[in-house]
Amino acid sequence: xxxxxxxxxxxxxxxxxxxxxxxxxxxxxxxxxxxxxxxxxxxxxxxxxxxxxxxxxxxxxxxxxxxxxxxxxxxxxxxxxxxxxxxxxxxxxxxxxxxxxxxxxxxxxxxxxxxxxxxxxxxxxxxxxxxxxxxxxxxxxxxxxxxxxxxxxxxxxxxxxxxxxxxxxxxxxxxxxxxxxxxxxxxxxxxxxxxxxxxxxxxxxxxxxxxxxxxx
Numbered sequence: 572x573x574x575x576x577x578x579x580x581x582x583x584x585x586x587x588x589x590x591x592x593x594x595x596x597x598x599x600x601x602x603x604x605x606x607x608x609x610x611x612x613x614x615x616x617x618x619x620x621x622x623x624x625x626x627x628x629x630x631x632x633x634x635x636x637x638x639x640x641x642x643x644x645x646x647x648x649x650x651x652x653x654x655x656x657x658x659x660x661x662x663x664x665x666x667x668x669x670x671x672x673x674x675x676x677x678x679x680x681x682x683x684x685x686x687x688x689x690x691x692x693x694x695x696x697x698x699x700x701x702x703x704x705x706x707x708x709x710x711x712x713x714x715x716x717x718x719x720x721x722x723x724x725x726x727x728x729x730x731x732x733x734x735x736x737x738x739x740x741x742x743x744x745x746x747x748x749x750x751x752x753x754x755x756x757x758x759x760x761x762x763x764x765x766x767x768x769x770x771x772x773x774x775x776x777x778x779x780x781x782x783x784x785x786x787x
Contacts, residue, residue, distance in 0.1 A: 572597070572780065574687045575694035578707035579742055579753060580657070581714025583764045583772065587707060588689035590773050593636040595687070595780070601638040602677060602690030602697065603660070605631055607651040608640040609673065610659035621668045631680055652725060654737055661741050664691070667750045692751040694759055703783050705776060706755035709765040714738055 574591065578584040585601060592599035612627055613619050630641040640647055650656070663669050677697050681688065688697055694704035709717075715735035722729045745753035755761055760779060764772050 572685055572703065572784070573681075573698055573701045574703045574705070574780070575698050575701035576687065576689040576705045576707060577691055577693050577695070577753070577755070577759070579691075579714065579745065580738055581718045582707045582709045583717065583769060584689050584707040586769050587764075587772050587776065588687050589636050590769060591776055592687040594773065594777065596635055597685045597687060598633040599636055599638055600631075600633050600677065600680060600686055600688045602673075602688065602693060604638050604640055604651060605673065605676070606660040606664060606690075607656050608642065608647060609669075610656050610663055611647060611651055612642060613663060614656060614659050619663060619666070619669075621666065621672055624669070625672050625676075631676070633680060633686070649725065652721070653727070654722070654729070654734070657741070658737070661744050665744065665748045665750065670696075670750055691745060691753050694756045696751050699756070703779060704756055704759040705779070706759040706761045707772070708761065708763055711735065711739060711742070713765045 572595070576584050576588045576591075585603065588601065589599055608629060609624050612624055612629075616623070618624070628643045632639040640651070674696055677688075681698060688701070690697065694701055694706075712735065715731065715738050718738065719729060719731045719734045722734065762772060762775060
């Protein structure tokens with residue numbers, strides 16, 4: 572089964588997608604991590620030139636429950652989780668040429684495999700033929716709270732109100748961009764995770780998967 576999971580920052584989509592991948596035993600592609608990889612490179616190199624970015628030595632590995640990214644043979648993880656990298660990723664996402672190039676990379680990774688693909692336009696542009704399309708969301712305050720806790724756990728000094736402000740600004744950019752604006756695609760099932768545990772959301776999706784497999 573090919574499952575596309577979309578949603579805004581902090582909605583819980585990455586956690587849910589990873590758990591779903593583990594439960595179903597199929598690979599997980601976190602497209603946001605790949606965006607952040609290129610954002611980190613752009614930030615480090617001081618360029619957003621698409622040809623330059625895609626000439627870098629990068630590698631993306633997908634497996635059950637995880638996506639790993641490498642630059643020049645070095646695995647990157649915590650470096651990609653900063654607010655600054657997130658802002659760069661959002662800016663890159665507004666470039667039609669960049670999106671075309673990164674989508675081609677995603678298609679080469681996915682091929683015809685069963686996979687959980689998670690991002691901001693997984694069901695609209697990456698795998699529009701997905702067997703199941705899910706749009707995960709939550710209130711801005713809840714999403715900012717989750718992001719704030721995540722950053723604090725990483726040892727970063729952050730202000731909740733600043734996190735909320737950045738999140739709202741990113742929502743605005745993602746919704747208004749001319750190329751692939753963030754919104755639920757036709758036929759997507761919308762799940763609001765506000766006040767729900769990851770396991771509760773996972774069970775809801777597993778029920779949808781079972782219904783889909785039975786042809787309901």
